[in-house]
Amino acid sequence: MAARNTARKRAFQILFEGDQRGVDVLTVLADWIRHSRSDTRQPPVSEYTMELVEGYAAKARRIDELIAQYAVGWTLDRMPVVDRNILRLGAYELIWVDETPDAVVLDEAVQLAKEFSTDESPSFVNGLLGRLKDLKPSLRRDEN
Numbered sequence: 001m002a003a004r005n006t007a008r009k010r011a012f013q014i015l016f017e018g019d020q021r022g023v024d025v026l027t028v029l030a031d032w033i034r035h036s037r038s039d040t041r042q043p044p045v046s047e048y049t050m051e052l053v054e055g056y057a058a059k060a061r062r063i064d065e066l067i068a069q070y071a072v073g074w075t076l077d078r079m080p081v082v083d084r085n086i087l088r089l090g091a092y093e094l095i096w097v098d099e100t101p102d103a104v105v106l107d108e109a110v111q112l113a114k115e116f117s118t119d120e121s122p123s124f125v126n127g128l129l130g131r132l133k134d135l136k137p138s139l140r141r142d143e144n
């Protein structure tokens with residue numbers, strides 16, 4: 001599972017870069033792929049990283065709506081950029097990627113928060129994604 005862990009971390013980094021630069025994540029993904037092909041020092045972009053970024057991009061508006069709706073006391077634009085993008089990635093994988101167990105999604109998101117964000121972020125990320133996990137059946141139903 002180390003490959004999936006690395007793929008998630010890279011997908012998070014791509015989402016974060018897109019957010020920071022104000023650039024579409026698919027453009028950032030294309031840049032990463034191009035750099036990995038032209039510079040042997042750059043790690044390749046895995047298929048799973050591509051699936052996560054492309055999947056997020058397809059659901060970005062809905063994901064941001066859900067985060068904004070269930071993040072008690074936080075607006076999306078006030079949220080730390082790292083947390084916002086961990087939540088975006090986690091929400092996509094949690095709600096729309098059936099192959100990954102929910103517990104794995106939550107654990108991986110919390111680990112990213114521990115590695116890249118503040119001391120309060122892991123519990124914030126876990127709480128919000130836990131709420132989305134509980135609502136997952138109705139969230140998917142609402143989409144149809």
